[in-house]
Amino acid sequence: MSKKLPLILNVCDPGLTSNSKNQTKNQIFHNLSSHAKTVSTDMFNTQWHALLGNYCPDVVYFSVLPSSKVNIESLKEMKNHYPNLLVVFTFTFSDETEANIFSENILPYIDIVTSNMIDINALVGASVDSKITELHLLLKMKHSSLSCHWLIQDGDFSVDTWTNWLLDQDSIVGFHSTYLFSDQRKKTGIQSETSDGLYSSFTCFLAHGYDVLDATTMAKAYTKSAALVGCPGWPLQIENLPLITSCINGDYSKKIQMLDSLKETGQQKTDQSFAKMDLDKMGLYPVVDTIDWLDLILKQGVKIAQLRIKNPEDPYLENKIQKAIALGEKHNAQVFINDYWQQAILFGAYGVHLGQGDLDIADLSKIQQAGLRLGISTHGYYEIARAQNIQPSYIALGHIFPTQTKDMPSQPQGLNRLNHYARLLKGKVPTVAIGGISIERFTDVAKTGVDSVAVVSAITKADNPEEVTTLLLSKFNLVKAEQTKKSVSI
Ligand SMILES: Cc1ncc(COP(=O)(O)OP(=O)(O)O)c(N)n1
Ligand SMILES: Cc1nc(C(=O)O)sc1CCOP(=O)(O)O
Numbered sequence: 335m336s337k338k339l340p341l342i343l344n345v346c347d348p349g350l351t352s353n354s355k356n357q358t359k360n361q362i363f364h365n366l367s368s369h370a371k372t373v374s375t376d377m378f379n380t381q382w383h384a385l386l387g388n389y390c391p392d393v394v395y396f397s398v399l400p401s402s403k404v405n406i407e408s409l410k411e412m413k414n415h416y417p418n419l420l421v422v423f424t425f426t427f428s429d430e431t432e433a434n435i436f437s438e439n440i441l442p443y444i445d446i447v448t449s450n451m452i453d454i455n456a457l458v459g460a461s462v463d464s465k466i467t468e469l470h471l472l473l474k475m476k477h478s479s480l481s482c483h484w485l486i487q488d489g490d491f492s493v494d495t496w497t498n499w500l501l502d503q504d505s506i507v508g509f510h511s512t513y514l515f516s517d518q519r520k521k522t523g524i525q526s527e528t529s530d531g532l533y534s535s536f537t538c539f540l541a542h543g544y545d546v547l548d549a550t551t552m553a554k555a556y557t558k559s560a561a562l563v564g565c566p567g568w569p570l571q572i573e574n575l576p577l578i579t580s581c582i583n584g585d586y587s588k589k590i591q592m593l594d595s596l597k598e599t600g601q602q603k604t605d606q607s608f609a610k611m612d613l614d615k616m617g618l619y620p621v622v623d624t625i626d627w628l629d630l631i632l633k634q635g636v637k638i639a640q641l642r643i644k645n646p647e648d649p650y651l652e653n654k655i656q657k658a659i660a661l662g663e664k665h666n667a668q669v670f671i672n673d674y675w676q677q678a679i680l681f682g683a684y685g686v687h688l689g690q691g692d693l694d695i696a697d698l699s700k701i702q703q704a705g706l707r708l709g710i711s712t713h714g715y716y717e718i719a720r721a722q723n724i725q726p727s728y729i730a731l732g733h734i735f736p737t738q739t740k741d742m743p744s745q746p747q748g749l750n751r752l753n754h755y756a757r758l759l760k761g762k763v764p765t766v767a768i769g770g771i772s773i774e775r776f777t778d779v780a781k782t783g784v785d786s787v788a789v790v791s792a793i794t795k796a797d798n799p800e801e802v803t804t805l806l807l808s809k810f811n812l813v814k815a816e817q818t819k820k821s822v823s824i
């Protein structure tokens with residue numbers, strides 16, 4: 335059965351529905367496997383009910399001129415009828431009155447505003463050289479303008495750095511890409527062309543069901559490859575992911591310098607990569623919470639495992655970490671310690687596994703300088719881009735299926751996305767799939783090409799854990815042997 339393509343209702347001003355800008359947008363929708371129905375603002379105003387009634391779009395995308403007359407009542411009724419429908423609106427500033435109409439009447443019905451830095455500065459009365467943190471504060475002060483997301487296009491021709499900012503009430507995230515345009519393209523106003531490409535591809539990724547952070551990450555990757563090669567499809571090159579600087583859901587007072595200085599300098603990728611893994615020893619990756627479990631699985635021949643103790647008050651924590659390291663050495667296996675990076679360094683562990691939240695707190699340089707491997711959890715493209723900037727020893731991709739082992743704030747990724755992630759990262763950084771991977775699902779997960787498949791309950795809840803461990807080891811080896819055979823015969 336073929337999968338239904340996501341649908342975008344593309345609302346443009348009359349006269350713009352058939353121009354070349356719109357052709358470029360339609361090309362992007364097509365390249366990114368989305369359907370778009372393009373209608374004029376007039377048509378939206380008078381017929382939105384019929385347009386949405388036939389079959390409901392995933393996103394309504396308004397890319398209209400400042401003079402455009404989007405009917406506020408229609409917008410309001412639409413949002414009341416379809417509260418979950420995502421509405422993206424490109425804001426362009428014309429004058430103070432238009433800006434106030436936008437803020438007071440249109441903004442409450444929009445989920446994501448896309449705009450450029452100059453127009454946003456004008457909207458909030460900021461000077462052109464305002465820092466992003468100042469702009470964020472001004473937007474917060476202005477009405478309830480940060481109840482939605484703002485995707486802002488910034489850029490500096492002089493250093494070929496293209497930055498987008500994603501703002502909401504408590505967060506500032508910077509997405510930075512550096513690439514060269516020819517002088518000719520610069521002269522012909524490439525900036526607006528780039529914003530259109532970015533917003534249109536962003537809308538497609540939203541329509542595919544990605545959240546705003548993932549959709550922005552992918553739109554940046556798409557527009558970079560469009561600038562470099564012309565007409566790309568689904569982004570598959572890790573080099574095109576943006577560099578990311580962020581302060582999510584928190585007080586950014588300690589990060590002001592890092593967030594603001596980027597606007598002038600662009601961010602440098604860290605020049606330290608973490609120690610490499612032995613790829614031949616990846617494969618079945620059990621994650622366990624006791625030394626007994628670790629002993630059991632290592633005795634079955636497992637060569638990569640993790641000690642994950644979630645009680646930091648455990649009186650025997652240090653002793654257990656030391657035992658885990660010793661067991662790893664005895665069995666010549668790669669044993670990672672979850673969370674406790676200081677103790678892992680102190681006792682000379684093979685590696686440490688950290689989550690995204692830990693990345694802001696842990697001293698990554700210390701871990702890297704001590705020669706420990708680093709594994710990082712991710713749950714989508716944004717976190718992958720963030721992890722990739724750190725050049726870890728492996729990237730974990732979770733959670734693939736619903737899991738009972740841990741409360742997850744994110745949605746299960748599924749095999750389709752895992753396939754994309756595995757292709758994106760193949761040969762660049764080793765990958766580990768985790769989350770809800772049962773014995774029955776194990777082979778399908780291994781077939782995506784990930785380097786390791788991590789399991790908790792498949793082993794720890796099994797009637798016969800030794801037997802299941804050897805079964806999963808042999809399942810992985812079988813898939814690997816088939817993949818090697820295929821790659822040799824190609
Ligand atoms: C291999 C692997 N992948 C992901 C995780 C999850 O780590 P984290 O996000 O830090 O969450 P906790 O495990 O600490 O609850 C992992 N431990 N191992
Ligand atoms: C510890 C953990 N981290 C996850 C992530 O997605 O980051 S999922 C997970 C639990 C995996 O357990 P099970 O194999 O029993 O589903």
Ligand SMILES: [Mg+2]
Nearest residue numbers: 672673688689
């Ligand atoms: Mg952790």
